[in-house]
Amino acid sequence: xxxxxxxxxxxxxxxxxxxGFSQIFLxxxxxxxxxxxxxxxxxxPTLLGGALLGGLAGLLTAQRRGxxxxxxxxxxxxxxxxxxxxxxxxQLRWSVxxxxxxxxxxxxxxxxxxxWLKRARxxxxxxxxxxxxxGMGWLLLSFAAPQHSTPAPLPELDFLNLLGAEFxxxxxxxxxxxxxxxxxxxxxxxLASRRAAAWALLGSCAGLACxxxxxETSGALLGLYGYNPALAALAFSQQRxxxxxxxxGIALAILLTPGFAALGxxxxxxxxxxxxxxxLVGIRLLGQTTTDSAPCQTSENQPxxx
Numbered sequence: 521x522x523x524x525x526x527x528x529x530x531x532x533x534x535x536x537x538x539x540g541f542s543q544i545f546l547x548x549x550x551x552x553x554x555x556x557x558x559x560x561x562x563x564x565p566t567l568l569g570g571a572l573l574g575g576l577a578g579l580l581t582a583q584r585r586g587x588x589x590x591x592x593x594x595x596x597x598x599x600x601x602x603x604x605x606x607x608x609x610x611q612l613r614w615s616v617x618x619x620x621x622x623x624x625x626x627x628x629x630x631x632x633x634x635x636w637l638k639r640a641r642x643x644x645x646x647x648x649x650x651x652x653x654x655g656m657g658w659l660l661l662s663f664a665a666p667q668h669s670t671p672a673p674l675p676e677l678d679f680l681n682l683l684g685a686e687f688x689x690x691x692x693x694x695x696x697x698x699x700x701x702x703x704x705x706x707x708x709x710x711l712a713s714r715r716a717a718a719w720a721l722l723g724s725c726a727g728l729a730c731x732x733x734x735x736e737t738s739g740a741l742l743g744l745y746g747y748n749p750a751l752a753a754l755a756f757s758q759q760r761x762x763x764x765x766x767x768x769g770i771a772l773a774i775l776l777t778p779g780f781a782a783l784g785x786x787x788x789x790x791x792x793x794x795x796x797x798x799x800l801v802g803i804r805l806l807g808q809t810t811t812d813s814a815p816c817q818t819s820e821n822q823p824x825x826x
Contacts, residue, residue: 536598538550541557543596549713551712560606571694575601578602582597585631585634625660684699689727689747689749693789702724713757716754719753720757723754726749728740751789752773
């Protein structure tokens with residue numbers, strides 16, 4: 521079903537929320553968002569409530585404060601809330617304080633995003649991407665008690681596990697380490713843009729190969745080295761005349777990933793953000809126009825850069 525046909529049969533709020541899920545992967549496509557939502561439901565149902573609550577909090581805050589409807593419908597005020605809801609649900613034990621905390625974080629992320637979008641009208645201001653999520657995530661994790669869990673046995677290094685790790689690299693964007701989640705997300709990306717899906721899988725594969733080369737087998741098979749290169753590839757995936765851009769994004773994301781662990785910071789999606797920012801700054805210093813080179817947040821009807 522085409523996205524436009526889906527939109528005519530779906531309430532505005534539901535379309536906006538589903539677009540918020542797809543915007544995590546830099547797409548504007550409600551069916552892609554639906555498959556991302558179902559990936560959470562089928563592989564980590566305990567995280568779904570937090571994801572929905574965070575996304576709705578961001579959307580309702582934007583509506584209450586009168587932010588642009590085009591941006592609300594594009595999902596630009598929901599995706600950081602979804603990620604924060606997932607992070608908090610994963611890191612904190614259930615309590616009566618958890619839902620209000622997710623709502624507050626989702627609403628605050630929408631406010632931060634709106635201020636960032638206003639400044640993004642300046643061509644020299646860098647896109648937000650998932651920076652509100654990363655900044656607030658670091659702050660929240662600094663107050664959270666570390667969760668101790670028994671490490672799962674390391675799977676064998678065979679073809680099936682390597683293939684599963686390739687798809688886990690997509691699932692780990694939303695904290696999912698099940699191959700089915702990655703397959704569903706890849707299908708969603710395929711519906712939104714075949715080019716985007718191909719670049720995302722290439723980015724995940726590159727991160728996996730580099731981790732294996734460095735003998736980081738455990739993290740590699742969990743997909744932990746694939747999701748930032750996949751996001752960086754997605755950010756520049758529509759640059760048909762400049763295929764070197766997503767390749768550079770992948771390489772930078774891989775190179776930057778160990779630095780955050782060395783600083784004692786949770787990786788989250790920080791390497792992806794920094795890689796894209798460095799590329800954009802480099803492009804602008806070389807004198808290329810932002811309209812030709814800057815990656816857009818969505819594949820269609822993009823009101824502003826994210």
